Amino acid sequence: MAVYKQSYRGYDGPLTPTWSRFLILPRYAFEEMRRSRFFTIFYLVSMAAPLIFGLTIYVEHNLTVLKMLQPGRNSLIAIDAHYFLNLLGWQSMMAFFLAAFVGPGQISPDLANNALPLYLARPFSRAEYVAGKMSVLLILMSIMTWIPGLLLFGLQGYLEGGGWTGKNLQIASAIFLGAWIWILLISLLALALSAWVKWKPMAGALLFGVFFVAAGFGGAINGILRTHWGQLLNISHLIGRVWVSMFDQPMQRGSGAVFFRVGRYEEIPIWCCWAALLAICGLCLYMLERKIRGAEVVR
């Protein structure tokens, strides 16, 4: 029989839902990370702050311990929006270091080794690829930021009682949304830089550069031109300002989260901060769109 007279029938069995397939990528990425001792130690250390914050909440509600620590005083520290804002600031900084460590390794090796066809020559889109790679960072950073934040919020509500949770729901929503904005921003930045430079150490260094050097450059603009608009280049200022507004904190000198302080009289309009953050995200998406291609064109 001639070859062309036969016809081959491919697989036509059951399939998993399309939306769930991107989760294959983080599964193996976590396996890989688990083998890194540095990563394991760093991740454990990053949980120290929530533990300390949790202990503080416990002590604050345990009169026996409180009297042992500070005789004659009924309160150790105010558990309020500022308290949770500081927790978010601390954990977000840890999340940033995590993104600088883990983020560049997500895409750059695939691009440097022409491995994208391996993923994209199947029923798996570029968006799913980016979502899969990004989900590694999103999951890890969620465990570091808003999940402990909300757990501590729940603990405080439980111990405080008397409708504290209901009265402070804005704090919970600010923790959740504020953390997600930060997580999305630095995940996109880490992936976009990783896709752009294709070299892991350089991508990590660039992330620090974007964060710290740009802030310094913005400071220099402010100093030279006697303006505040240089803050648009300062990502920590932008996110700090957004957090302050989400937590409904008064603007005063040094207000905001630890590492993300916003000085009074230095602030720029809140809509400008939102616009700048959106612009950064848009730029990152554009960079990813340009670089994540099944077959790279080398001219």
Place this chain on the structure above:
Amino acid sequence: MSEPSIVFDNVSRFYGEVLGVNRVNLSIPPGITSLVGPNGSGKTTLMNLMTGLIRPTRGAIRVLGLPLERPEEVFRRVGYCTQFDTFPKGLTGYEFIYSFLLMHGMVAAEAHKLTLQALDSVSMTEAADRLVAAYSKGMRQRIKLAQAMAHGPSVLVLDEPLNGLDPMARAETITLFQKWGAEGRHVIVSSHVLHEVDRISDQVILLSHGYVVAEGEIQGVRSEVKDQPMQILVRCDKPGMLAARLFERDHVVEAKIHADGKGVLVRTRDADSLYLLLNRIVMESGLEIEAVAPADDDVNSVYQYLIGPEGGAA
């Protein structure tokens, strides 16, 4: 019923001002099809186009009747093994195939079963639990082939699949291609090893500078190359006499006694006339002919005639 071919309809692909492929019209039937051409001729571009990794600048492509605008269905039917030796870090051979099957949407049990089948088909079952990073070049090549075919595609696009394989592994891989081809799958292979292409191909596509210079069964392609005289080896008992008789004809360009003295290598512009002439000589002079066979209807010769020794168009 779906169209059984891969069809390129006036397809061009440009990278800015750089030409990838230009005005390609092809209909690739099932069986083994080899893409042959020098570096930069457009082989990989053609493969990337038919796997949907890049879109044509102009024209349309249909894979088994499906337009590339329906990638979910197309990718389910296509398996691609790229020329690049790249693997996700830290995976074993089993995990490598299994994870990409999950990405295809297979349920876990089915993915497990198909992974074992794929590993078995490339004789990698014993090495399945070792890290891919610890594999030899030949093993990596085989595990790549296994992942390309594990989901049961009807179209297998294999870019330089024989690279790095030792002779034994080459022979096994070629047998595998022939098996896939005989099952009615499209097996599209690019290779620089012309004698192997010759051995395995049902049809060839010759590319040069982004253009398809010839396509079809190799003997058919050779017969179309009219400006190059055909070479025919005639094994006989009186080569000297035969050579002298052949020289009398205008269409015979050259008649050379074979090195072993037991035949004549003839170059002719009219093969049909040569065969008639041979009949006549046999009748008239009692010449005993042992064999008559074309000597240049292989890929190597056609490549030399159409593309040239340096890879430039002849």
